[in-house]
Amino acid sequence: MRFDHLRNHLLEFLDKGFPARQLRRLVSLDPLPGSVVGRQAPGPLAQGLLECSVLEPQSLFERLSSRREGLSEEEAVERRLVSGLNQLGQERPMSLWAHLWFCYCGPFNLLLSLMLPIAWFTEGRDTALALGAMLLIGTLLRFVQERRCNAATEKLKAMVGNTATVFRSLDEGSGLQRRQEVPIEHLVVGDVLWLSAGDLVPADVRLLSAKDLFVSQAALTGEPMPVEKFAMVRDARQSDPLARDSLCFMGTSVVSGSAQAVVLGIGARTFVGSLAERGSAAEPAPSTLQAAVREVSWLLIRLMLVTTPLVLLLNGLGKHDWLQATLFALSVGVALLPEMLPSIVTSMLVKGAVLLSRRKVIVKRLDAIQNLGAMDILCTDKTGTLTQDRIVLERHTDAFGAVDDRVLQLAYLNSHYQTGLKNLLDLAVLEHLELRHALRVDSRYRKVDEIPFDFARRRMSVVVSERNDYHLLICKGALDEVLAVCDRVRQGDRVEPLTGERLARIRAVAEALNQDGLRVVAVATAELPPSREVYGLADEQGLCLDGYIAFLDPPKETTAPALRALAAHGVAVKVLTGDNAHVSLKVCKDVGLEVRGVLLGPRLDDYSDAELGELAERSTLFAKLSPAHKERLVRVLRGRGHVVGFLGDGINDAPALRSADIGISVASAVDIAKQAADLILLEKSLAVLEAAVVEGRRTFANLLKYLRMSASAGVGKVFSVLLASAFLPFLPLLPLQLLLQTLLYDISQVAIPFDEVDAQLLRQPQRWSRQRLGGVMALVGALGALFDIATFLLLWFLFQADSPARQGLFQSGWFVEGLIAQLLVVHLIRTRRIPFLQSRAAWPLLGMTAAMVAVAIFLPMGPLARLFKLQALPWDFWPWLALILLGYLGLSQALKGWFARRCGWL
Structure with a gap:
């Protein structure tokens, strides 16, 4: 039972790949879940909807305390203050103190808290104060990082959003009204709306009038075909609210026609809101990035679960000090636990999203940045993308x-x-x-x-x-x-x-x-x-x-250079349009897009998915397409192993936007297209998108290097600790020293999101590879363990640190070598080229590395040594350490080049 509880806790913490519940929602900024399973809302809500569906309009307005010309602005504000915003599944942000407490409650901090009273009574006040300082630094590090991520994401979120057309009463009783656009979250019960093709239904509503209104309810029912809605119920015997003609629901969309409607329910008090509260929302499949973070996290957790008891037994049986053995084993477990992994991944994604926003690209779903970096096919419409959008x-x-x-x-x-x-x-x-x-x-x-x-x-x-x-x-x-x-x-x-x-x-x-x-x-x-x-x-x-x-519609002057740049970055552009093939061919010719093949929509139905996928790979232009054709083309291209982006802004683009690995729309698009998209372009231009692709690859490259660093450092540490525990008559590091080493390494990683990326890594799409992860882990982990052993032998034989009486010298030497070697791993893995010479990290990362190296040298040599049970190292140790580290760098670079030639890099 205890293991199950621990596993559930770790899943809660790591499975989404984000460090806190308020950050977990950053993965998707959309206001609605993707799909709802089950169709029965709770009784009172369903009954209320059914009653409203058959009321005469005047009776309905009396029930809602509204009127046909709509609410006044003052009435809407008053109701909003009482009912809250029209938002679904939005968690209240943590207070400052609650968030600080959450950041404290991590394994690293909890272990420090456990050790602090023990150190106070056994080691003295100074050591306890040192532990307290580490505890404070670890908590504040995570707290500051997460608060910055939250603030940046809220700013991005405010830049995108859908609006609804409402009628506002100008003077109560006069019957005068005006139409105006308001943010969807500002709607209140009793608001009178105007719905037309392309609109999302922003709340649960009762229709007052409808003209050829067809609504897609696929998000609620799974039915792909739109259903026609009417102002009055044709069959009042229907007990399912979704089947009532006069009701439309939050999360559905208008396919065609128009209607006037009055709001019955908002936010959690809607049909879809009630289902979501009961946990009926289906969990979306994890993205490639989420799967990668999860994979690395669980790898390190499994290493921790295997290594911790082994270290405990080896040290407890060999040294006969079970308290120290227990604390050391727990320290090893905490050092392996990827506590900072979700936080740094989130920080990287948020930084990438902020940089993209400066390039006129708003990220709605943070882990879509990974797909942007991996995209190798871009499917785009013609109007406004290749052309000036000035018809x-x-x-x-x-x-x-x-x-x-x-x-x-x-x-x-x-x-x-x-x-x-x-x-x-x-x-x-x-x-x-x-x-x-x-x-x-x-x-x-x-x-x-x-x-x-x-x-x-x-x-x-x-x-x-x-x-x-x-x-x-x-x-x-x-x-x-x-x-x-x-x-x-x-x-x-x-x-x-x-x-x-x-x-x-x-x-x-x-x-x-x-x-x-x-x-x-x-x-x-x-x-x-x-x-x-x-x-x-x-x-x-x-x-x-x-x-x-x-x-x-004249072609854009920026289109031809953008197409060349996308081709140079390994992204093939395919044009998917409902327009005539002759017009589309002329536009493609004008912008310099080489058309290798043309497929017409009416002919697509003649091919199987396998045949169509093969033809689609060879073709450039697809004309006279229906929405279903666009969606199918995206799906078959994905089925052939491509990472497909789709750029569109119309109602007919929504199915393809949802099917693509990365859906891209524009700020001026219809609501349904913006809701389906992962990225929103503030300017509809391939030049903007090309810059976004490069930025996405830079962010993803930094993510990949960090994931490999985390996994590789963990594997090397396991090898070294197990060998040292088996053969040394004392602990290779005291628990306090191991936790300090872990904290300093974590601090150095905070600068990775600011790192530069080699130009050659931006030229081709990048993908996560489990096989290459395993190879890098084995290579770097084995090399790290090899040079740790060299350090052990140096300290044991040359400096006579071979007994419990001289363990302080051994521990100080390995503390310095282990930390500097971990810092060098960052620079080894970040590039395929020679680090520091052919490829230098960004100044923030270089500065953080230099600072942590200085701290590693200062701690045993300075006045703080006694606080951490370290001791000054002899001066002739430093040349030997430099030789070991240079050997580590040289051999790692040689093997890295061999591995890159055989398996590729990143």
């Missing part, structure tokens, strides 16, 4: 290429009256017409209805009325998808049947526009009788093709 309407023509202002007018009406997600094409139409001041059409028409856009149809329609004798349906969308619902075409003042010959001419005109790099959007219409006010998908048929609007 201009270049032409408006009829179906046969003649300039036609009527087509522009129809496109304007469509863009102006739609209430869904206005994309860059809509904005270009509106800006074009407003700048020309040629057509004043909005005042002459009224909107009747709309049929929102979705990525299956790739078109959307609005229905307007200029006069009451007919309704005009205006459809705008991708050429093939619009042609699929057309049977006529307008030429001048005539409307003619859409024959095969005319269809061929139409496609030739569109292709010529595509060849010029223009993106073509078709516009079609139908006049309908004014007999109804509600229209649906079935009304998009028998249309007349009126013409095209064609857009130009």
Whole structure:
């Protein structure tokens, strides 16, 4: 039972790879869990949702003390003060004193606390004071480091976040309202929201009105297909709140359509919040970095569990002082326990995230930095990444290429009256017409209805009325998808049947526009009788093709250099777009991206995953893709062993963002894309991303070197301690000395996050390798033990430190050699080149190393020696020590070069 308790405690401490519960959440800054298992919320909550789902709007507003025009700003603030923020699973930050106590409660500090009263009564006040000073330094070291990490992460977290569109009442009782964007965490019960395509549902809500609203509930139910929602319940017999038509839930997302809704529950008082509180949230699979930290941690823990009892038995039976043997064995165990490993890993990740933020990249999930460093394929959309994201309407023509202002007018009406997600094409139409001041059409028409856009149809329609004798349906969308619902075409003042010959001419005109790099959007219409006010998908048929609007999005000047830089760093760029292949090829050519193969979306379904993976590796451009196609391409590339990044900002990019090893979006993206991403670019540019890749590799390289240092130093220490315990008639180091050595080494590691990385390590993607870890551990550990033995022999035979009476000399000599050798390991492992000569560490690390070497020499030679039971070393010991350390460096460098040639490095 005791072992199980210890193991659970260690798992609590190490399994996530982060040193405290308030740091553990830094792994993911997203407000929602990735998936929820189980669908039954607690009874009272479910019952309340079911009751609200069937109430008439006025009764519902009375129940919530709200009104249709929304709450006023003052009312919202008052409610927020009572209910708190709309946050899910957010732990309250530790108070200063609670955090200080937590930092004290580590194995290293607890062992020092155990030894302190023993030292007071057996060794005297001075030794106890020395232990107290070590205890204070160890606690403050961890405390300061973690507080800095917390503060930096909170600043990063504040830089990214989603907003919700709410209605605010201007004057109670007046019915006047305004729309405004507020942070999601500021929502309160009773707020009236506007939801449209691309929005996350920010709370549990009841719909007041809905138009062709489709919501993805996959995060709650696991069902991949979106479900349609309505303002009123169609079947009130449904006992599952998730099946009620009029309810939407926090954590779901709007795929298409629009709606007005009122907030029923926020934060922990939501459906998903209640499930999370009951522990129903599925634990995400550990990332590569988490697995690496866990692997190193458990390796050292296993070494500790095996070594500690052996050291206790060897020293207790051999020296017959069981108290000293017990304290020494515990000191060895604590020295092996990777207490600082999670803290330093977190510090490195936070420092990397801060540096990335200075390069206009915000990290939402800290361990995504590792995937950024390992990425070898980047899948990206075209618009705004390769191009300037400044779309201009270049032409408006009829179906046969003649300039036609009527087509522009129809496109304007469509863009102006739609209430869904206005994309860059809509904005270009509106800006074009407003700048020309040629057509004043909005005042002459009224909107009747709309049929929102979705990525299956790739078109959307609005229905307007200029006069009451007919309704005009205006459809705008991708050429093939619009042609699929057309049977006529307008030429001048005539409307003619859409024959095969005319269809061929139409496609030739569109292709010529595509060849010029223009993106073509078709516009079609139908006049309908004014007999109804509600229209649906079935009304998009028998249309007349009126013409095209064609857009130009010029390539960015920074794209070509960024593509060359990414290629030089071993990252292959693949373009995944829903656009036409001709336009995409022209853009790729303009930015200098060599296209080795083109795959079209409709053909992807003909291939198995294995066939598609092989084709995808050889191809560069993928056009006419649906969201499912993008997600599948990312998945098959990952299945072939690649680390895949995906850059996107639209609703259709969300599945691929979630499937990629590292999802990358931009600050201007739709909510669902930002929520799915691991990184947020403040500027949508490949140049920014290329700089981020280099910074990610630098951070990951420092992480790898530290993991190898920790594992290698532990293995070497085990060999040395076991050999010394077996053959020496006294303890090789006193417990106090071993703990002091451990503390000084831990202090020196604090500077590793500030280290530089060799240029060649930044040129190629870097990955964690268990096999290379084992090789480095065996190499460095064995060498460390070999030169420890050389030190033992030197002290035993040359300096006659061969009896308990002269053990102080032996312990002082090994204390100095062991600490300096550990410090040299840092510089040996940090580079494949010759340390100090061909590759120098950053000044903080060099300075910390020099300081710890000076302390190691000063302690036995200075006035503090007696506090730690050390004694002055003879002057002729130092040349021998220098010779041993130079031999250690030389042999290590030779074997390191041999190992790097055979197995690689890092």
